Amino acid sequence: MEQKLRDGAKTLLEEGKVDYIIGFEPGSLKFTTTPLITKNKDDVDRLVINPFIKNNLSVFLTELKGRVGIVAKGCDSRSIVSLIQDKQVARENIVIMGIPCPGIIDLKKVELLLGRDRDEVDDITRDGDKVVITVEGKKTEFPTTKLLFDNCLSCESPTPQEYDVLLDETSPLVTDSAASREKIKTLEAMPQEQRWEFWKEKFDHCIRCYACRNVCPACFCKRCFVEESQPQWVLPVPRWQDNLIFQVIRNIHVAGRCTDCGECERVCPVNIPLRSLTKRMYEIVDELFQYKSGMDKEAPPLMSHYEQEEAEGLIR
Amino acid sequence: MEQESEWEPKLLGFLCRWCSYAGADLAGTSRKKYPANIKIIKVPCSGRVDPLFILKALRMGYDGVLVSGCHPGDCHYQTGNYRARRRIVITKKFLEYMGVDPRRFQASWVSASEGVKFTEVATEVTKELSEIGANQLFVDGK
Amino acid sequence: MATSSKINKGDLGELLKKWSEEFTVFVPQQEDGKAILAQWDGTDTSFLEGYRNTVKPSKANFFPPMEEMFRFQKDSEGHHIEPTVSDKHKQLIFGIRPCDAKSLAILDMTFKDLYEDPYYLPKRNNTILVGLGCLRPYDSCFCTSLGINPAESTDVDVMLTDIGDQFLVEPISEAGKELVAKASQLEKATKADEAKAKEVKEASYQKVTRKIDTGGIKDKLLASFNNQDFWESIAAKCISCGICTFACPTCYCFDINDELVKKQGARFRSWDSCAFPIYTKMPMENPRVEKWRRVRQKVCHKFEFYPMNFDTIACTGCGRCIRFCLVNWDITQTLDKLPV
């Protein structure tokens, strides 16, 4: 699959069909990949596909000028579709090289499970529904569902629905939707006040690095309300009240665009369970409007459309 | 701490100028009494209300927020209130999930001729806010 | 060399308890498998198990993410300003790594420069640093390239080295000597203990495998300053978040903001980052709209401008920016690729 990708990407650049290729190359740390964004056809030999290609590369589409060939997992392709729906990118300017994705390994889960950091793990190998981890020469097997990212566990389209080239046959993804929304279930079971206290405490840790926003393909505004000073909606200081409002509004602003790719939670340096917000919003949108983001590039975006009769009973 | 007996809920209303604002006006001129607890901001359309306004009002210490616009189908700008509806219900559901009492953020459709309905809505919302007590959402500590 | 002493690991709790009488003691507490600098709970020393380095750098204890500078209010006579009372309590940071101790020495230069910073320095002067040699550097660490031995430091008051069942205790500063002299839990170290510590330090040094070449780096950066193609290629995958800045023990950019509620107000300072486009934005102009200019600023500030101003590279090789970067943007690779 990797060779097919490299050859395809090289051809795209050589034939002038795209100006840029966006994909993954090996990172500088163990079990890490890093985005490769290049115009140079010699670079594409570094492209890789492995169980650690966690980034949602579609975030780079809105900042590159020209035509782009992009490597996309199922969730990434949904983000691309959503960007097309919002007219942020034009379909004809993108060549999607689709990867049927069997799920991405969450290194934080590996670390918690083993009680040691990733750089002290020798090897992690994916073998179907098992993951074999080697530590100090000793191999241990774990069920894949214990080690995939939460959002992978409820993935609705492991294989891209929108693509120009599909690099492999569809491969099965083992999901566990109950595990995927376990944190949400716990929250829903709490009394109302306790839920608010939970989020207060979480957002007390926020340092306002804006990684969650900057990495989100759905957060494509050129100017964000948090940076507005006239009027000053929230202060740009890491205080829980301002942090919390920032995140609530961000979630509302991306409702109908968020595809539950999980990137915001993955990148949070202070481990705020952001997906417990985005995933719930994703569900609310589905419950109220039977709408799933990034599934149909011809569909009007959620917030610029309406039905005559919907969402009854919530307004007096 | 404010004394329980002195405390009165403060409600911020964003009212569409074409209908609910006129409705509130009608309630006033026809001497239908609605609670003085509501402070009204006139907006060109319920579609103008960004969920940010709601959060900002709660942050500023209002005990509740009411958004009121034209009945579905009656929008002066054809579709403003339909769009508002999607935004409002999403915000309402989401805030509830986060732990905000759903009674703190309410919405209603009130036409220019419904002075009575406006009085009812304002009275009921104020009553509900009295029941749930002062907004402590953004207060430090606990 | 000052005479060193040692302490049994089992007696460390007693020593921390003793110190708690005089200081607020901060230790690297474990939380969800990560170490964070937090006030010692006064019970045990299990926090040392598995401790490598804290997620947040220790600068937060001196230069917090957000800090009130002063309050103001208005009455009939006009405005009144009330400086925020600086915290006078003495703190002791236990277990700080040599890289982070060095970073404080680097921050001191800026905060002492021309005008003394009235928020950072009092906290700094009220602090005792007890260093702990690092035996398990991460694969992202490159401190040795910046002249740091992970298990040795002159930027602390007292330095501890793990020699098996005991820690070798070396007083470094005058305050450190005083502190050690008062501690009854210590006993005199033997020649063998000192030899063992030396061995540990050498072994630690060897464990740091990531390297950068700092030779002529200032000149290389100056020569590449206007090389837009280079900087664009380096910056391509950056997503302009503040993680590397906030995780960095030597980054100190800050923002200042006011808040006014009902005639009562306060001015705050808070961490800021050169990665944010708004950082340099003026109403009519912004000299760093493009991402490559911001990435260049970050690299040049640490490896070119800081050395020009203070004769020190503003990087300690702690590796946090590499570990936490969500796209694995790696400063060591950038420096490697610098055109000669």
Next chain:
Amino acid sequence: MTVADTEQRRRFLANGNVYLPHIAVIEKIIDETPTVRTFHFNFKDEGLRQEFTFESGQFGEYSVFGIGEAPFCISSSPTRRDHLEFALQRVGKVTNALHRLGVGAEIGFRGPYGNSFPLDFLQGKNLVFVGGGIGLAPLRSLIWNVIDNKDKYEKIDIIYGARSPSDLCFKYDLDSWGKDKAVNMVTTVDKGDESWTGKVGFVPQILEQVAPSAKNAVAIVCGPPIMIRFTFPVLEKLGFTPEQMITTLEKRMKCGIGKCVRCNIGNLYVCRDGPVFTYAQIQNFISSEY
């Protein structure tokens, strides 16, 4: 450049804390253009009012309490010291708030900060002032300073321009400089109107026409970044060396004392090492950083 020594820098700290502002009161407001205003102010504290000194080129951090702080140069001359002045264009949060203030309102002031124009170096030389728009404010402090000590300087050229006649600042000064025999005053606008009789053209073009000699001369330039960028090449053409070109720069600033970093040009901080620079100091970085 003339850098104040540490002693002097620390003289006017409020409570010994460099971040605390002094309270000052606005005494007079002059509308310069539709978007630019000059404020005359004085300290509320009687003692400070008497003691406070500064040099031409230095700036202060001005607070509107509850809104924030912004840096502006002191636009009056230290030779005329019954009050202080600053001028600003209404462009952002703080400047808008300042424009909403009336006479008698209180503001916060920290300073003076930064270096100043090198008077020792300028003495005995021909001075060429090149200003654009609100950029005249810092030059104005120096121009009055020079005019009040006329015998110490040689020829004075002032080339000043703005977008339109209504955008010219300090018209009252332009008039009195125009009448001063020691001064060659040239005013230009990018686009004139019916009543405009002066020159029309961008400042760098007019500078090229006026063509002041570089011999024993120093050019002092301040204006919008675009004007500064185009003025240096013209001066070079006229034979000015990088050491003979002085500018005063503006950047986004917060602390004003070289700590918060955002105003750097290379290793130099506009607030700490500037705002006054020779072109020689900044030419490596200015093309891409300003």
